[in-house]
Amino acid sequence: MKTTSIRELGRRCGGYVLGLSLAVAxxxxxxxQAPGELPNTYAQRNLVSDGSVSADHPDARLINSWGxxxxxxxxxxxxxxxxxxxTLYDGDGNAQSLVVTIxxxxxxxxxxxxxxxxxxxSEGFVVAQGTNTGPARFIFVTEEGVVAGWSPLAAPANAIxxxxxxxxxxxxxxxxxxxxxxxxxxxxxxxxxxxxxxFDSKFAPATLSGSFTDPNLPAGFAxxxxxxxxxxxxxxxxxxxxxxEDDVHGAGLGYVNVxxxxxxxxxxxxxxxxxxxxxxxxxxxxxxxxxxxxxLVGNFGDGTINAFDVVTGxxxxxxxxTNGQPxxxxxxxxxxxxxxxxxxxxxxxxxxxxxxxxxxGLYGRLDVATASTTxxxxxxxx
Numbered sequence: 082m083k084t085t086s087i088r089e090l091g092r093r094c095g096g097y098v099l100g101l102s103l104a105v106a107x108x109x110x111x112x113x114q115a116p117g118e119l120p121n122t123y124a125q126r127n128l129v130s131d132g133s134v135s136a137d138h139p140d141a142r143l144i145n146s147w148g149x150x151x152x153x154x155x156x157x158x159x160x161x162x163x164x165x166x167x168t169l170y171d172g173d174g175n176a177q178s179l180v181v182t183i184x185x186x187x188x189x190x191x192x193x194x195x196x197x198x199x200x201x202x203s204e205g206f207v208v209a210q211g212t213n214t215g216p217a218r219f220i221f222v223t224e225e226g227v228v229a230g231w232s233p234l235a236a237p238a239n240a241i242x243x244x245x246x247x248x249x250x251x252x253x254x255x256x257x258x259x260x261x262x263x264x265x266x267x268x269x270x271x272x273x274x275x276x277x278x279x280f281d282s283k284f285a286p287a288t289l290s291g292s293f294t295d296p297n298l299p300a301g302f303a304x305x306x307x308x309x310x311x312x313x314x315x316x317x318x319x320x321x322x323x324x325x326e327d328d329v330h331g332a333g334l335g336y337v338n339v340x341x342x343x344x345x346x347x348x349x350x351x352x353x354x355x356x357x358x359x360x361x362x363x364x365x366x367x368x369x370x371x372x373x374x375x376x377l378v379g380n381f382g383d384g385t386i387n388a389f390d391v392v393t394g395x396x397x398x399x400x401x402x403t404n405g406q407p408x409x410x411x412x413x414x415x416x417x418x419x420x421x422x423x424x425x426x427x428x429x430x431x432x433x434x435x436x437x438x439x440x441x442g443l444y445g446r447l448d449v450a451t452a453s454t455t456x457x458x459x460x461x462x463x
Contacts, residue, residue, distance in 0.1 A: 119371040121401045122450040123430075125408060128174025133441040138174040142166055143442035145435030148198035148256075149415035150219060156423055158198055158219055159433055159444055165192025167221065167231075167240075170444060172424030172431075182239040183221050184229050186247040194224040197256035197307070201230075203265055205282030208232050208241040217243070220258070222269045226251030228284060243284040249274065252326060255307040255360070259314055261289070261342035268293075268314060270304035273325045277304050277316065279344065291344030295336075302336060306360035310376070310391070313347060314340045317359040317378070328358040330382035335359040337378065337394070350376075350394040357382030361416035361432070364391055368428035369418075370449040372397065379416045379432065384409040386416065386430075386447075403450050410443070411436040419446075 127136035131143045144163025151157050156169040156177050165185070169177035183195040198221050206217045208230040217230025221240055228244035235241060246253075252273040259266060266287055267280040277293035280286060293304065298318065305328060306317040318336040319328035328334075335356025339347045361379035365372045365388070375388040375397055385407050388397040399407040412435035419425030426448075434443040 120450070121371050121398055122403055122405075123370070123400050123408065123447045124403055124450045125410075125445060125447055127443060127445040128172075129170055129176070129442075129444040131442040134436055134443050136174070136443065136445070138176065140168060140176055140442075142168050142180065143444060145412070145439040146433040146442040146444050147196050147414045147435065148221070149417045149431065149433050150198045150200050151417060151420045151425065151431075152200070153420045154422065157417075157419075157425065157431060157444075160195040160198045160221060161442065162194050162196060162224070162435065163192075163439065163442065165195065167195065167198065167219070172419060172426070172429070172446070174444065180238070181219075181231050183223060184227060184240060184242040185223075186225050186227055186245045187242070189225060189247070193227065195221045195229075196224060196254050197222050197269075199256045199258050199267075201258060201265075203282065205265055206230055206243075206267065206284065208235050208243060210236040210241055217241075220256060220267060222253035222256040224252045224254070226253060226271075228253070228256075228267070228269060228280065230284075244280065246271075246278070251278065253278075254305050257307045257309045257314060259309045259312065259342040266342065268307055270307050270316065272303045272305060272319075272321065272328075275303040275321070275325075277307070277344065289343045291340065291346070293340055293344040293346075295338050295346055295349065297349065298336060298338075305358070306362060308362045310362070310364055312342065314342060314344075315350070315362050315376075316340060317356075317362060319358040319360070319381070328381065330358050332357055332383075334382065335380070337362070351378070351389055352394075355385070355387045355396060355399070356380065357385075360414055363416040363418060363430065365430070366418060366428050368449075369430070372400065377416055377430070379410075379413045381413055384411050384413045384434075386410075386413070400447065408447065410434050410445075412439060412441075412443075 130136035148160035167181040215232035215234025226246035229240035231240040255270040305319040333353035337351040357380040376391040430447040
């Protein structure tokens, strides 16, 4: 099989093939204590919505926008859970021409319901369509139990099904990549079955020394979100509903654990408290104002963003808007800092959301506020 360098692929495909997932340790993400004397003030700007929410740009495909991955040579990739595609945007919310369709299980009816997305920079995780093959540069998981990979060399307009665990009723809510020092693995949170599935670089099930278990986790909580932060895997947990399909909202309903890449529990980082169905996680860079170096955890349950000490799990505070009140983003999903290109600053926190019980979509950004910042409020339109 012919191999192609990442940079060559970037030139060949207009920059779309290169990416930096939220599930990869962020460059410049300091672990130092946050400078508490700086103001807790961040300006929200709604970039894109499906039209139901006030934003700079409309995009009807943006329904329950969920996973988010950044391309260091191009735009952000957003997984649209409600329409079964991935749409791409620059830092001003301008939609890109490429729209990628995410597959459903064999024999199922489209559209799919993608959740997490992660970038793969290795030559592993190869996908094929006919005689066309290539490493999957972006890998998606879905609520139908599918893992799918997108390669511009195999199928430029659609991701290719690589794993179908719909038969075991898997419901994948999040995905990450990590290397255990020997090989790269893919990790998918199966919310329905309460576990983390692991796959090797050929998308085959893998067994590691650990099993991503926490003996002290209360019954009824399941892996929800997952992020690779500095080589460790941070897993958030939400309470399952009766069908074990969706999360239950409520104050204190959430946990965050830290595992190594072999699935061994390192520590319980956060228990209950301000957590409420937490999913999005990101470590703030040194230039993110008061919360530099903090672990930012977004609650799907109440739309707030809480800042924690990344080592001890101690709560610092909630991010506040220019009105001095906690920022609340209805249906908040992913959090991720930009790549420094296409007006995607490395100290700007981008977010996805599925407002109105996941029936709408929103993609936006939070910037450290300045004296001249104008607040763009979140207002559903009727």
